[in-house]
Amino acid sequence: MGYGANCDDCGRECHPFPALLAQFQEDFFRTHPIGGHLSNFGYDEGDTVTLCGDCTYELLNPDSDA
Numbered sequence: 001m002g003y004g005a006n007c008d009d010c011g012r013e014c015h016p017f018p019a020l021l022a023q024f025q026e027d028f029f030r031t032h033p034i035g036g037h038l039s040n041f042g043y044d045e046g047d048t049v050t051l052c053g054d055c056t057y058e059l060l061n062p063d064s065d066a
């Protein structure tokens with residue numbers, strides 16, 4: 001049974017389900033310097049990030065061309 005979420009990176013539907021669901025921890029977002037960068041990308045504290053399998057693989061393997 002599916003879950004109807006779209007990937008935050010490529011925008012495609014994550015079928016049958018997302019590979020990764022993560023939430024920005026509020027204290028990290030408020031105190032770490034990259035919080036400002038994340039905000040520039042449109043994220044906010046407490047936002048949930050949803051990624052499909054391909055984008056999760058790319059995130060975890062930055063040297064890959066996947």
Ligand SMILES: [Zn+2]
Binds near residue numbers: 008012054
């Ligand atoms: Zn994706």
